[in-house]
Amino acid sequence: MRSKDPTSSMANSSGPLHRGMPSNPADPLAAPQPKAGGIAARAMAARQTTMPAYMEGLNAEQRLAVETINGPVLVLAGAGTGKTRVLTTRIAHILATGHATPGQILAVTFTNKAAREMKERIGAYIGENVEGMAWLGTFHAICVKILRRHAELVGLKSSFSILDTDDQVRLIKQIIQAEGLDEKRWTAKTFAGLLDSWKNRGLTPEQISAGEAQAFANGLGRKLYQTYQERLSILNACDFGDLLLHCITIFKEHDDVLKSFQSRFRYMLVDEYQDTNIAQYMWLRLLAQGNSNVACVGDDDQSIYGWRGAEVDNILRFEQDFPGATVVRLERNYRSTSHILSAASHLIAHNQGRLGKTLFTDQMGSEDEDKVQVASAWDSQEEARSIGDEIEALQNHGHSLNEMAILVRASFQMREFEDRFVTLGLNYRVIGGPRFYERMEIRDALAYFRCVMQPSDDLAFERIVNTPKRGLGEATLKIVHAYARERAIPLMIAAGELVQTNELRPKARAALADVLGMFENWRNQVETMSHTELAEIILDESGYTQMWRQDRSAEAPGRLDNLKELIRSMEEFESMAGFLEHISLVMDKDSDVEEDAVSIMTLHSAKGLEFDTVFLPGWEEGVFPNQRALDETGQAGLEEERRLAYVGLTRGRKRVKVWFTSNRRIHGSWQSCIPSRFLDELPADSVEVVEASSSYGGYGLNSAGGGYGASRFDNSDPFQSKYSTPGWQRARKAQASGQQYGRMHGGNQTRRAKKAGPMTIEGELVAKSVTEVGSDFAIGERIFHMKFGYGSISDIEGNKLTVDFEKAGQKKVLDSFVERA
DNA sequence: ACTGCATCTCTTTTT
DNA sequence: GAGATGCAGT
Numbered sequence: 001m002r003s004k005d006p007t008s009s010m011a012n013s014s015g016p017l018h019r020g021m022p023s024n025p026a027d028p029l030a031a032p033q034p035k036a037g038g039i040a041a042r043a044m045a046a047r048q049t050t051m052p053a054y055m056e057g058l059n060a061e062q063r064l065a066v067e068t069i070n071g072p073v074l075v076l077a078g079a080g081t082g083k084t085r086v087l088t089t090r091i092a093h094i095l096a097t098g099h100a101t102p103g104q105i106l107a108v109t110f111t112n113k114a115a116r117e118m119k120e121r122i123g124a125y126i127g128e129n130v131e132g133m134a135w136l137g138t139f140h141a142i143c144v145k146i147l148r149r150h151a152e153l154v155g156l157k158s159s160f161s162i163l164d165t166d167d168q169v170r171l172i173k174q175i176i177q178a179e180g181l182d183e184k185r186w187t188a189k190t191f192a193g194l195l196d197s198w199k200n201r202g203l204t205p206e207q208i209s210a211g212e213a214q215a216f217a218n219g220l221g222r223k224l225y226q227t228y229q230e231r232l233s234i235l236n237a238c239d240f241g242d243l244l245l246h247c248i249t250i251f252k253e254h255d256d257v258l259k260s261f262q263s264r265f266r267y268m269l270v271d272e273y274q275d276t277n278i279a280q281y282m283w284l285r286l287l288a289q290g291n292s293n294v295a296c297v298g299d300d301d302q303s304i305y306g307w308r309g310a311e312v313d314n315i316l317r318f319e320q321d322f323p324g325a326t327v328v329r330l331e332r333n334y335r336s337t338s339h340i341l342s343a344a345s346h347l348i349a350h351n352q353g354r355l356g357k358t359l360f361t362d363q364m365g366s367e368d369e370d371k372v373q374v375a376s377a378w379d380s381q382e383e384a385r386s387i388g389d390e391i392e393a394l395q396n397h398g399h400s401l402n403e404m405a406i407l408v409r410a411s412f413q414m415r416e417f418e419d420r421f422v423t424l425g426l427n428y429r430v431i432g433g434p435r436f437y438e439r440m441e442i443r444d445a446l447a448y449f450r451c452v453m454q455p456s457d458d459l460a461f462e463r464i465v466n467t468p469k470r471g472l473g474e475a476t477l478k479i480v481h482a483y484a485r486e487r488a489i490p491l492m493i494a495a496g497e498l499v500q501t502n503e504l505r506p507k508a509r510a511a512l513a514d515v516l517g518m519f520e521n522w523r524n525q526v527e528t529m530s531h532t533e534l535a536e537i538i539l540d541e542s543g544y545t546q547m548w549r550q551d552r553s554a555e556a557p558g559r560l561d562n563l564k565e566l567i568r569s570m571e572e573f574e575s576m577a578g579f580l581e582h583i584s585l586v587m588d589k590d591s592d593v594e595e596d597a598v599s600i601m602t603l604h605s606a607k608g609l610e611f612d613t614v615f616l617p618g619w620e621e622g623v624f625p626n627q628r629a630l631d632e633t634g635q636a637g638l639e640e641e642r643r644l645a646y647v648g649l650t651r652g653r654k655r656v657k658v659w660f661t662s663n664r665r666i667h668g669s670w671q672s673c674i675p676s677r678f679l680d681e682l683p684a685d686s687v688e689v690v691e692a693s694s695s696y697g698g699y700g701l702n703s704a705g706g707g708y709g710a711s712r713f714d715n716s717d718p719f720q721s722k723y724s725t726p727g728w729q730r731a732r733k734a735q736a737s738g739q740q741y742g743r744m745h746g747g748n749q750t751r752r753a754k755k756a757g758p759m760t761i762e763g764e765l766v767a768k769s770v771t772e773v774g775s776d777f778a779i780g781e782r783i784f785h786m787k788f789g790y791g792s793i794s795d796i797e798g799n800k801l802t803v804d805f806e807k808a809g810q811k812k813v814l815d816s817f818v819e820r821a
Numbered sequence: 822a823c824t825g826c827a828t829c830t831c832t833t834t835t836t
Numbered sequence: 837g838a839g840a841t842g843c844a845g846t
Contacts, residue, residue, distance in 0.1 A: 469822080667831060
């Protein structure tokens with residue numbers, strides 16, 4: 001029942017277009033909101049007379065998502081359904097209709113890349129005005145902006161610096177050492193992970209639970225967290241987590257500041273909402289309390305970052321969190337063939353706790369469309385060889401390498417492909433991996449720059465005092481440290497005072513004085529010299545470039561090139577300070593040259609991309625789904641792995657080929673592999689099992705039978721298909737023995753999965769049908785199924801529908817695969 | 822302060 | 837089986 005309280009912030013917040021609350025039928029004034037994607041909504045969208053140019057080509061749902069600008073909106077955008085298009089058009093629409101100026105729109109993304117793309121695309125609609133969109137950026141970038149204005153409210157100076165993970169770990173290490181803890185038992189890395197998870201959940205030292213505080217170093221967790229924060233405060237620095245956390249603190253403690261941002265941001269948009277963590281959610285909630293014009297776009301089925309704090313729950317709970325929310329589902333896929341979509345949809349249907357979407361396409365399965373192929377290989381070498389051959393064959397048929405990608409679960413799988421492609425002379429590029437600004441030489445150079453610009457940057461100073469070697473070893477540094485800590489002054493200042501005394505050995509004293517003199521010198525030139533010139537001088541005079549020039553190792557020349565590249569990339573910035581600010585938030589650099597090459601990357605980094613041809617190697621139990629994910633997070637882990645598989649499949653436009661091998665070397669020793677359970681979850685009629693290209697036939701993929709309508713979800717003959725992989729056989733056996741797989745899913749069965757071998761998830765569907773509230777379809781209802789067409793429901797069993805199809809006859813189908821006609 | 826040997830670990834990644 | 841890290845020895 002809806003609240004009738006007129007003071008409810010939600011009710012008041014809506015603009016002129018419609019009320020944000022669900023209506024009471026008894027109240028004639030409150031018209032019901034059109035159900036997203038419902039007939040009324042479509043009709044409304046269709047009736048549009050004159051359409052602004054930017055709206056052209058949008059389908060009804062997309063248009064609804066664009067035009068519903070007031071009140072909370074959740075856009076559930078399946079893979080390839082035009083998500084970015086909706087987001088950018090929505091902004092264009094808000095601006096074009098005069099609801100806000102560019103500076104009044106808050107648009108948040110996760111990555112810099114996404115922010116950049118969004119900016120570009122909005123620029124295409126509104127031209128120069130994009131520059132006015134000061135609040136388009138990543139969560140972190142926007143938080144920095146807010147924090148620079150109000151730093152003093154959390155005990156920082158506006159000039160605070162931002163630590164990256166490396167600095168963070170080194171700082172923690174010092175704290176753990178100072179505490180006299182066993183560094184082996186309680187590693188800095190572990191604590192960094194803990195800190196991260198606390199900050200992801202928006203927890204300050206006081207707020208962490210006793211249990212969690214207890215878990216690290218015999219209950220020192222809380223204290224270490226506190227000390228760490230104190231140290232940051234002295235360093236006038238914060239880590240990535242703090243950017244959000246400090247903002248939240250400010251918002252909570254200073255109502256006037258919060259209010260001012262609330263009224264500034266008239267419209268808010270969040271991209272990839274399924275990836276938000278609790279802190280980001282809290283941040284957003286605080287801002288959205290003013291007016292609830294918040295639009296979140298995401299896809300619960302593509303939530304693959306749970307392990308780094310993303311809360312799928314945020315998107316699943318959206319309607320409760322933002323009452324009266326309009327939910328729009330984008331399910332019309334413009335990317336992939338119907339076979340690919342069918343494969344992806346069937347697979348993901350094995351997950352529970354979804355908001356439920358089914359992708360469909362208009363380009364209905366024409367004959368020349370390839371089915372999703374499944375192939376096997378003896379080992380990973382053969383896998384790489386076969387895929388290499390296929391890529392060459394495609395290339396010979398005029399396909400561009402840029403349109404092909406190999407998506408792996410873990411980066412160790414990449415090597416085999418690289419090796420193979422090198423011998424073939426096939427152009428490839430690895431996406432992901434160590435990034436430019438994370439390379440040692442770049443970080444060293446940056447540390448020099450940071451010390452020049454910010455003498456209090458202790459971490460930078462420590463990094464380079466003795467790089468190149470100057471005879472300033474541990475002993476000297478210890479003295480400087482002690483001196484600095486005693487007086488609570490930065491290391492550089494301490495060093496400056498110490499060289500005036502006799503406390504240091506003459507050699508060290510001279511070396512230290514020398515270093516400090518150089519910095520003094522450079523600092524004097526900041527104002528008078530271009531920052532690129534100064535940068536060169538710094539690297540030169542410090543002896544840093546010299547150090548690499550003398551280095552005879554294989555990497556040295558590359559490192560020198562990188563340093564040159566660093567200087568070159570600085571040219572785009574106005575000043576050294578501006579450059580440093582940029583890279584503290586943007587750790588990656590656009591790669592410039594784009595020659596024709598196959599892409600090799602992890603499934604995670606493939607999110608958001610698309611290719612004509614996608615190869616998915618390594619679908620074996622233990623690899624994918626990853627054993628560790630299964631062991632550590634059980635059912636939730638399995639489901640995240642499945643979403644990852646879903647992401648992989650939906651990257652392909654025309655061709656997707658999945659591979660598994662019989663043997664693989666893991667941690668040095670050979671293991672024989674069992675095909676991934678995910679293979680069993682693909683629909684037989686959209687999948688083609690292809691003959692192994694060479695000798696081994698261990699898994700005997702004989703191709704007989706199968707065909708139209710032989711989905712395992714049919715009642716006819718669920719396992720009588722051309723598959724005879726062990727997974728399928730197990731599932732079949734279980735079925736024959738009448739085993740209730742569904743039961744197994746209730747308890748603590750995930751643990752036993754390891755020993756008993758992979759279980760099929762087949763039973764989950766059964767489990768679902770008994771436990772779930774049941775389908776919201778009714779007997780007699782007319783529905784549409786993307787494979788079988790129109791029909792009417794003759795029986796309902798949980799989420800399984802018996803449907804009399806007009807063309808295909810009676811079939812049993814899952815309710816998630818049909819929509820109301 | 823540097824080098825060599827032993828030991829440990831071994832998903833995914835952005836900011 | 838490799839790569840990183842840490843410790844002991846010079």
